[in-house]
Amino acid sequence: MDWLRWNRRRYDAYAPLYDRVVGQLGFLERGRRRALEMAQLRAGERVLIVAAGTGLDLPLLSAGVDVVAIDISPAMLGRCTARATAHAMRIQAALMDAARLGFAAASFDCVLLHLAIAVVPDPGATMREVARVLAPGGRISVFDKFLPDDAVASPLRRAAGALASIVATNLNRQLGPLLVEGGLSLRALEPAGLGGLFVAARADKATH
Ligand SMILES: C[S@@+](CC[C@H](N)C(=O)[O-])C[C@H]1O[C@@H](n2cnc3c(N)ncnc32)[C@H](O)[C@@H]1O
Numbered sequence: 001m002d003w004l005r006w007n008r009r010r011y012d013a014y015a016p017l018y019d020r021v022v023g024q025l026g027f028l029e030r031g032r033r034r035a036l037e038m039a040q041l042r043a044g045e046r047v048l049i050v051a052a053g054t055g056l057d058l059p060l061l062s063a064g065v066d067v068v069a070i071d072i073s074p075a076m077l078g079r080c081t082a083r084a085t086a087h088a089m090r091i092q093a094a095l096m097d098a099a100r101l102g103f104a105a106a107s108f109d110c111v112l113l114h115l116a117i118a119v120v121p122d123p124g125a126t127m128r129e130v131a132r133v134l135a136p137g138g139r140i141s142v143f144d145k146f147l148p149d150d151a152v153a154s155p156l157r158r159a160a161g162a163l164a165s166i167v168a169t170n171l172n173r174q175l176g177p178l179l180v181e182g183g184l185s186l187r188a189l190e191p192a193g194l195g196g197l198f199v200a201a202r203a204d205k206a207t208h
Contacts, residue, residue: 003121004097006166008072011053015075018054022115031143031192032114033060035200038188039141041065045109050098050130051116055080059087068108070096099125106135114143117178118169124181131182137207140184142175145197149176171197179203 011018022028036057041047043064049057052069053076061067067084069091071077077093084091096102099122111130120126130140147153153161153172161171179186182203189201 004072011073012075015073015079023056027193031198031200032057034190034192035114035141035143036060038200038202039110039139041110047110047112048108048133049112051120052080055083057112057114058083058089067091069093072097099129101129101133103133105132107133109135109138111140113140118144118173123173123178127178127182131184131205134205136205139202139204142201143192145171146175146199147172149174175201
């Protein structure tokens with residue numbers, strides 16, 4: 001199965017409805033806000049939003065950050081640029097696969113991965129790319145659903161996860177091993193909804 005093409009097609013189809021579903025769920029906005037608080041963005045910093053979708057993060061960003069947004073779906077990214085315009089924000093937006101980022105190493109101070117890791121087809125390659133484009137001392141802001149690192153998915157959860165991956169999102173990815181793959185260090189992690197299925201987290205790249 002060509003998951004990249006499938007994601008592009010299905011998110012192009014979901015785009016008109018996305019904000020009416022995801023944008024209306026209070027716990028998702030609270031989790032997103034909490035992850036951004038942990039990231040402590042500062043004016044002048046370069047921020048990459050990976051799998052930016054319709055840009056629900058944009059209105060929550062600190063003033064004065066320099067934003068680049070990438071996504072694989074033209075329809076989602078089109079809504080993201082429209083949201084930026086509506087909020088008088090100037091952003092750069094590009095159609096791009098999260099696992100093959102077209103940026104030089106050390107280009108960003110912070111990368112946002114909000115509802116992204118559970119959806120991209122290759123989370124390991126994505127995390128390696130994110131780590132590559134982060135500057136030394138940079139950090140990632142994560143908000144997503146994960147299987148706890150010390151848990152083993154039950155057969156029921158595995159079956160539900162397989163089904164959910166096709167139309168929505170993976171339920172059984174684990175953050176810890178992905179951070180190891182990117183060489184990033186977990187700095188903070190908190191439950192952020194649905195009994196701990198969602199977490200808000202921050203991880204840092206070493207300064208040297
Ligand atoms: C659940 S949405 C999250 C959107 C946004 N980050 C948010 O928090 O609302 C997942 C997004 O991932 C994008 N996506 C899926 N696979 C991708 C890939 N390989 N590279 C970049 N974006 C991808 C989809 O097009 C969709 O916009």
